Amino acid sequence: MTVILRGLAWLRDSIANQAERFFLRVLAAGPVPRHVAFVMDGNRRYARKQQKQVQEGHVDGYVALRRMLEVCLRLNVQCVSAYAFSIENFKRSEDEVEALMKLAEEKLLELCEHGDILDEYGVRLNVLGRTSLLPEKVQLAVQKAEYMTRHNTRAILNLCMPYTSRDEITTAVESCVRNADPSNPIPATFAGPDRVPDHGSRCPSKTFSRQLYLHDRHPTPPLDILVRTSGVKRLSDFLLWQCCEDTQIQISSTFWPDFGLLDFVPIILDFQRKAWGRRISL
Incomplete structure (x- = not known):
């Protein structure tokens, strides 16, 4: 009986996977965003709702990132950017920050394994931000993961x-x-966005954009869609410059660890509806 039940479960999962692949191929036949970004919000509230430890919520959030990355790759999205850790998150409890850093190290090294999703789909990994603030072990994992995916050209994952x-x-x-x-060196007092040095020089918008993290390391397509989960309606200091032009901002009420294809499909359909509308108007 156990063997039969396992066989039925495998058959069910196989049919569901084939149906998902077919549906994604149909979606990919229409206009597809080049660059999708995720504010992966709700891990802690999800954990409390599921009566889990906060750390378990973050682990489930990583599973959701892999799931959504694969969905985007099957749709032929060129670039996925994920808000994995804010500088402000260092203000959280020492235990939570330590757990997050340990998880980051573990998962970055996991991504380096041959046959992993980045290797399978030809994805280049960029870890963007103030990486000098990360623990040394995490910095080494970042360097290894970036080095091992440096020749991948099909798509980009920005963490x-x-x-x-x-x-x-x-x-x-x-x-x-x-x-x-x-x-003329940068004044020592220029320590943040509240102070702007007066050098009398101009910085055209295109030149400025090339200095941003998302372009400095590797050219990134313009941001088409930004998705924030958990129902919170704010950007939380993520890609503010990139959101200024033609970005569709989508808010989902689903907590990030629960976010999946069924939550993403309406967002893609809305993008396609607007894309077709623009083509008709032309």
């Missing part, structure tokens, strides 16, 4: 950690000023 958009914009401004006048 933003530790990241805030204000820090990204500040760093870009510093680079623009330094490049415009190398002999």
